[in-house]
Amino acid sequence: MKNIYITTAIPYVNGMPHIGHAMDYCLADVCARYHRMLGDNVRFQAGTDEHGNKIDLKARELGISVQEYVDNNAKKFQEFIDKLGVEYTDFVRTTDDAHVRRVQEIWQKLSGHIYKASYEGWYCTGCERYVTEKECEENHGVCPDHQKPYERLSEENYYFRIADFKEKIREAILSNEMLILPDYRRIEMLKLLDESPDVSISRPVSQLKWGVPVPGDESQVMYVWLDALANYITVLGYPDSDISDWWPASAEFVGKDILRFHAIIWPAMLLGLSLPLPRTLVSHGFILANGQKMSKSVGNVVDPVEVLDKYGLDAFRYYFLRHVDTFSDGDFTWEKYDTAYANELANDLGNLVQRLATLASKNDIKLDKRAPSELPIEYRELMDAYEYARAFDFAWDKVQKINRDIDEAKPWSLAKKGEVEKLQECMTGLICDLLDANEMLMPFLPTACEKIKAIFADPIVPPETPLFPKQ
Numbered sequence: 001m002k003n004i005y006i007t008t009a010i011p012y013v014n015g016m017p018h019i020g021h022a023m024d025y026c027l028a029d030v031c032a033r034y035h036r037m038l039g040d041n042v043r044f045q046a047g048t049d050e051h052g053n054k055i056d057l058k059a060r061e062l063g064i065s066v067q068e069y070v071d072n073n074a075k076k077f078q079e080f081i082d083k084l085g086v087e088y089t090d091f092v093r094t095t096d097d098a099h100v101r102r103v104q105e106i107w108q109k110l111s112g113h114i115y116k117a118s119y120e121g122w123y124c125t126g127c128e129r130y131v132t133e134k135e136c137e138e139n140h141g142v143c144p145d146h147q148k149p150y151e152r153l154s155e156e157n158y159y160f161r162i163a164d165f166k167e168k169i170r171e172a173i174l175s176n177e178m179l180i181l182p183d184y185r186r187i188e189m190l191k192l193l194d195e196s197p198d199v200s201i202s203r204p205v206s207q208l209k210w211g212v213p214v215p216g217d218e219s220q221v222m223y224v225w226l227d228a229l230a231n232y233i234t235v236l237g238y239p240d241s242d243i244s245d246w247w248p249a250s251a252e253f254v255g256k257d258i259l260r261f262h263a264i265i266w267p268a269m270l271l272g273l274s275l276p277l278p279r280t281l282v283s284h285g286f287i288l289a290n291g292q293k294m295s296k297s298v299g300n301v302v303d304p305v306e307v308l309d310k311y312g313l314d315a316f317r318y319y320f321l322r323h324v325d326t327f328s329d330g331d332f333t334w335e336k337y338d339t340a341y342a343n344e345l346a347n348d349l350g351n352l353v354q355r356l357a358t359l360a361s362k363n364d365i366k367l368d369k370r371a372p373s374e375l376p377i378e379y380r381e382l383m384d385a386y387e388y389a390r391a392f393d394f395a396w397d398k399v400q401k402i403n404r405d406i407d408e409a410k411p412w413s414l415a416k417k418g419e420v421e422k423l424q425e426c427m428t429g430l431i432c433d434l435l436d437a438n439e440m441l442m443p444f445l446p447t448a449c450e451k452i453k454a455i456f457a458d459p460i461v462p463p464e465t466p467l468f469p470k471q
């Protein structure tokens with residue numbers, strides 16, 4: 001039994017939950033459920049990133065206080081995570097008093113690697129970061145992610161000397177002490193690390209009001225990323241308490257756009273604090289809408305709550321965990337979603353459960369008390385490599401095979417002919433195979449799998465309504 005700490009990126013609360021946010025939670029939740037199934041102790045953090053100009057601006061636009069604005073939105077994110085069936089253990093808000101105080105202590109601990117200097121450069125408020133001259137030129141002065149022109153800013157800031165840690169970070173990435181997945185992103189990060197300058201970690205109060213004050217300098221406020229990254233350890237109680245039972249994290253789940261912060265600034269902070277680096281950074285792709293990046297201006301943003309409400313939680317998790325590869329971009333269209341629900345979830349699994357349970361209860365089939373099968377090695381390997389969509393496929397292949405087996409074995413004709421023993425043997429074989437597949441599906445479709453377990457208990461009771469009703 002191991003202690004496993006899993007983290008998710010904390011979303012900015014300047015808007016409503018987005019379908020993309022669901023990816024961090026769904027993937028991390030699969031990881032958590034899988035480890036609980038193996039008997040590990042799991043601690044699972046989620047939270048909200050509540051500082052920065054974007055949030056301040058949005059509250060002003062609405063004419064309400066920033067605190068009221070972040071309180072309202074943090075609640076919506078929490079409700080959203082609950083709706084996704086995510087079993088997190090800790091929730092952190094970067095405006096929590098304890099977090100703010102701990103981040104200030106972290107700053108002080110890092111002070112040997114912090115210096116003050118003036119800087120002029122191109123800044124994107126959407127990304128909350130400066131870009132290089134080269135990047136600005138390549139993007140023709142407009143941030144491709146936020147469709148906003150970069151601003152020319154000149155300020156006196158505090159800097160974090162990344163140079164002090166580059167060598168150690170490079171070694172940790174090369175040796176997989178901090179494993180970056182997928183591998184092509186690891187190579188990208190090594191290149192970025194080489195080019196990475198020291199980072200500005202504060203802004204003058206005149207430029208950024210809504211943030212954590214720099215200890216000992218009232219004229220400066222901390223850069224949001226320093227504040228946000230620290231959440232993974234402040235939520236465990238650092239530096240007030242010993243976090244070594246849980247830290248280093250086993251896996252940190254982040255989107256591809258923010259991997260760079262987690263692969264460079266974050267390890268530099270940890271090394272500056274003499275803490276170990278996370279064991280794995282799992283970087284997932286983006287969800288596109290009909291092959292296109294979702295954006296408010298294009299008007300193609302998919303509301304995750306609408307998707308969840310259409311067929312329920314299992315259907316949502318089914319689509320985003322099986323039809324979206326863990327590491328690559330995935331696509332959402334209502335058509336694909338409807339087809340996956342009707343043809344796969346309702347047909348392959350829902351009908352199978354219905355058929356087997358009805359036949360079993362009509363013919364009074366009793367399951368032998370048998371020890372549950374071990375999880376297949378192929379499945380374990382895929383799950384351990386965070387290849388969740390592929391592990392899901394592996395389990396689904398078993399479901400499809402049972403569908404073929406049942407058509408071949410024709411238990412209904414055995415029943416008609418009164419071949420009781422053969423029928424008993426055939427049905428227990430099929431049901432046991434289904435229960436084995438069900439175990440593998442448990443981290444992905446927890447609600448449906450619990451129902452299936454209950455259906456095939458003693459006595460076997462077919463569901464009154466189909467598991468996945470036709471719409």
Ligand code: MSP
Binds near residue numbers: 021
């Ligand atoms: N606040 C920072 C994260 C700080 S973590 C210390 C942030 N917030 S965010 O709201 O912009 O993004 C939160 C997460 O959602 C990130 O992992 C991001 O990659 C993910 N996604 C946002 N849009 C996405 C898609 N369209 N598709 C998949 N995930 C994407 O960055």
